[in-house]
Amino acid sequence: MSPRRLEAVATLFMLMLFNASGAFVGINIGTGVSDLPSASDIVSTLKTMKIQHVRLVDSDHQMLVALANTGIEVMVGVPNDQLLRVGQSRPAAVDWVNKNVAAYIPATNITYIAVGDEVLTSLPNAALVLVPALQFLQSALLAANLNTQVKLSSPHSMDMIPKAFPPSTATFNSTWSSVMLPYLQFLKSTGSSFMLNAQPYYSYVGGQGVFPLEYALFRSLNPNSQVADPNTNLFYTNMFDAMVDAAYNSMKAMNFTNISVIVTASGWPWRGGRNEPAADVDNALAYNTNLIRHVLNNSGTPSQPDNQVSTYLFELFNEDRRAGPVSEQNWGIMFTNASAVYSLTFEDVATNNTDSPALRGMFCVANSSATHSALKQSLDWVCGPGSANCSAIQPGQQCYKADDIVAVASYAFNDYYHRTQASGGTCNFNGTATISSTDPSHGSCVFAGSNGANGSSGDAAAGPVSQDSFASQSQSCWLTYLAAVLLPVVLLM
Secondary structure: OOHHHHHHHHHHHHHHHHHOOOOOEEEEEOOOOOOOOOHHHHHHHHHHOOOOEEEEOOOOHHHHHHOOOOOOEEEEEEOHHHHHHHHHOHHHHHHHHHHHHHOOOOOOEEEEEEEOOOHHHHOHHHHHHHHHHHHHHHHHHHHOOOOOOOEEEOOEEHHHOOOOOOHHHOOOOHHHHHHHHHHHHHHHHHOOOEEEEOOHHHHHHHHOOOOOHHHHOOOOOOHHHOEEOOOOOOEEOOHHHHHHHHHHHHHHHOOOOOOOEEEEEEOOOOOOOOOOOOOOHHHHHHHHHHHHHHHHOOOOOOOOOOOOOOEEEOOOEOOOOOOOOHHHHOOOOEOOOOOEOOOOOOOOOOOOOOOOHHHOOOEEEEOOOOOHHHHHHHHHHHHOOOOOOOHHHOOOOOOOOOOOHHHHHHHHHHHHHHHHHHHOOOOOOOOOEEEEOOOOOEOOEOOOOOOOOOOOOOHHHHOOOOHHHHHHHHHHHHHHHHHHHHHHHHHHO
């Protein structure tokens, strides 16, 4: 086997293993902070929160040193104010890679370089150097023998897609076709991802009531308010998925497929001005909690169910030096004194089994005499800030019942109760729920605390296993088998 062919097979092999590893949630760290903690303190915070992926908007050398030997995967950035220099000079690109990447590998696990940020929509004068910058940096990585470890791309704003809904008809702004064509060709040839900054907050506020707040926050929608793409009949339970699918379809419209999307910024501001009512702590907590759960369940999107969407949360600290309205300075999940604005976990809360044997045979169900509006309010809370796993009650899933909010709410209430009872969680929800000894499980919808028709021990606290989850497990087993079979063959050829 020729060296070129061997490298191609090895690259394909690694990509297959990577695709089987599942999506992750990382965090952005901005620079517009007046009293930014020391690099070592920031890394301590990342470790405490068990964050394994971080995006630096620049290539701060103190952070790169502090991140050494932590195993945390790092995305560094070429700031917009450095883009012209790098994009106009191959030696400048080599110098940038040597000083900001090569000097810290392998101790610091740098895996991606984000070249600029929303260049086409925020810095259009630099548009013509974007692709040359990528090409020069790629050549520099190749010369340093880092091209297989470090990938290159450039984050784009949703403003690049003038009409993002319905996703099936989305296209990039044709003004930038001459840039997007070679950009997508670069991503395709290097196996890199399309970077998207997907912020439903802006789309919700800009839509002025076109879409319900619940849709933006990943909360359960009233069965009469489901959002569907009329061209594909695909249902969208949240705005985030619709944005990602809009990017996929925009690439498809330019005849590019099989380029994965990675979301480089997504979050929700926790404080706003007097004219920014949607920017509050409850909404920020709901959005980010539900976003983390959604990404970690590896479900993909309606049009791309097998393409997992890794995401970097925006952001770790408030950037008080950012220009604009009050909300612009208040996207952080932490204060700079290391206290939390609100509590988040970056672990897979959707699959952690916290069912207690003491609650076996006990169920927290919705009170059938409660009003529809009261049940909906409780359901919104339990699936949002309450952090219940509500994936099984989404349309098309095992526990979804159209026009039966009592059944839907019962599943969510019960999941919350079994997860949290040991730490003080109750079954009340302002009088809309009550304890029952009657098992409400039905068909493949198994409630936490149930022995189940198949004799299960109540591990359904995480909800029924979906076909997507089963497919993901099967894919993982298949790829492991394939690796065991192919690797010896490759080595012998």
